[in-house]
Amino acid sequence: MLHLPTLIEAKRDGEELPPDQIRELIAAFTRDEVADYQMSALAMAVYFRGMSDAETAALTGAMLDSGDRLHWPEGTPVKVDKHSTGGIGDKVSLVLAPLLACTGHWVPMISGRGLGITGGTLDKLESIPGYRTDLAAGEILATLQTAGAVITGQTESLCPADKRLYALRDVTGTVPSRPLIVASIMSKKMAESLDRLVLDVKFGSGAFMRDEEQARLLAAAMVGVGERLGVRTSAVLTPMDQPLGEAVGNALEVVESVAALQGRGPADLVELTLDLAAAVADCPRETLAGCLRDGRAWEAFCRMVGAQGGDVGALETLAERHRAPFVADLKADRSGRLVRLDAGLIGRTCVQLGGGRRRAGDAIDYRVGMDRIVKTGTEVCAGDSLLRVHAATPGQLAEAVGALGAAAGIE
Numbered sequence: 001m002l003h004l005p006t007l008i009e010a011k012r013d014g015e016e017l018p019p020d021q022i023r024e025l026i027a028a029f030t031r032d033e034v035a036d037y038q039m040s041a042l043a044m045a046v047y048f049r050g051m052s053d054a055e056t057a058a059l060t061g062a063m064l065d066s067g068d069r070l071h072w073p074e075g076t077p078v079k080v081d082k083h084s085t086g087g088i089g090d091k092v093s094l095v096l097a098p099l100l101a102c103t104g105h106w107v108p109m110i111s112g113r114g115l116g117i118t119g120g121t122l123d124k125l126e127s128i129p130g131y132r133t134d135l136a137a138g139e140i141l142a143t144l145q146t147a148g149a150v151i152t153g154q155t156e157s158l159c160p161a162d163k164r165l166y167a168l169r170d171v172t173g174t175v176p177s178r179p180l181i182v183a184s185i186m187s188k189k190m191a192e193s194l195d196r197l198v199l200d201v202k203f204g205s206g207a208f209m210r211d212e213e214q215a216r217l218l219a220a221a222m223v224g225v226g227e228r229l230g231v232r233t234s235a236v237l238t239p240m241d242q243p244l245g246e247a248v249g250n251a252l253e254v255v256e257s258v259a260a261l262q263g264r265g266p267a268d269l270v271e272l273t274l275d276l277a278a279a280v281a282d283c284p285r286e287t288l289a290g291c292l293r294d295g296r297a298w299e300a301f302c303r304m305v306g307a308q309g310g311d312v313g314a315l316e317t318l319a320e321r322h323r324a325p326f327v328a329d330l331k332a333d334r335s336g337r338l339v340r341l342d343a344g345l346i347g348r349t350c351v352q353l354g355g356g357r358r359r360a361g362d363a364i365d366y367r368v369g370m371d372r373i374v375k376t377g378t379e380v381c382a383g384d385s386l387l388r389v390h391a392a393t394p395g396q397l398a399e400a401v402g403a404l405g406a407a408a409g410i411e
Helices: 004-012 020-029 036-049 053-064 092-101 123-124 137-147 161-174 178-190 210-228 250-261 266-282 285-293 296-307 312-321 343-355 394-407
Strands: 080-084 105-109 149-153 196-201 234-240 328-329 334-340 369-373 385-391 408-409
Touching: 004 020, 004 036, 020 053, 020 161, 036 178, 053 161, 053 178, 053 210, 053 385, 080 092, 080 105, 080 178, 080 266, 092 105, 092 123, 092 149, 092 250, 092 266, 092 285, 105 123, 105 137, 123 149, 123 250, 137 149, 137 296, 149 296, 161 178, 178 210, 178 334, 178 394, 196 210, 196 266, 210 234, 234 266, 250 266, 250 296, 250 312, 250 369, 266 285, 266 369, 285 296, 296 312, 328 394, 334 385, 343 369, 343 385, 343 394
Parallel strands: 080 196, 105 149, 196 234
Antiparallel strands: 328 385, 334 408, 369 385
């Protein structure tokens, strides 16, 4: 029989926990037979002592087994997905899922909401009138059969142990634990019953991991777990010291995603999307690029949005529907070369404007954010616009423009 104090003490003292005890622990936790304070104590022990690859894989598998998995009929297309650790302006999922769908893959993407300064895919998509992010398993399958791609939230029955443990980690200072991050991310992705998975692991001022070496270790750990659990897994490390693309903020990012799907996207967004798609696709990168240029990816996105209840007709008028009442430019204070545009500060400012959550229950203002963001390396003249701020009130606009002055470095 599982004796929790002994298990906690063992991990506290740096011992490796046997896989069967990890599985028994998570099963008991799911059945409400483990007190929250005991699970929190174990999470803190893991935070300080870490876990071996075998322990992390066992924890991931146990979380996966705590609920249901998505199941697919025989003979259905190859199932692929992407996970990003989060970044400022990262709207890749909105472009990548329909792109892969239009080349014959199924993309059953279970996504999340914004955490901290990084925006959430579901929040962005919910700026589309009618778009549903609460699909049940049967609706997920029906959407895939219709559109080839689905982007929805985690169902109640998928990885319930992860939901409970994350809630405890969030209030006990144990979110940054690498093994717990790996188990949380990978259990949800494995519940999609994938054939292939690519991980976009970001590092820099606008990412969860600031340090490239820490990001590399996280990527290696997630790839190792994916392979152990039978899914072909790869990872791409991408810098996040400046925003991805030229827009940050929910509706603004959907507008930019539409442009990318119609062959008009910013170069950095398009290149990263193609890199990630090529890692899991059965076709060459040039074929994928052609789907963006000729409108096939755009058509696939429209099918997905329509299948999930969204108003397809609203997609090309979204900028008008969510127009912020107050807009102003952040202007260069000198001439020279833009050498820094701090993604972290831009993300924090977007949250302050209402584009993200400071507390779990906060409402999202889809209108606010920044666009027309100039890329580093650009030569600018004094008075040129570096980005444009969209705000709900004059006070928020003035505060945001003032704060963002520190984001830019010009030499």
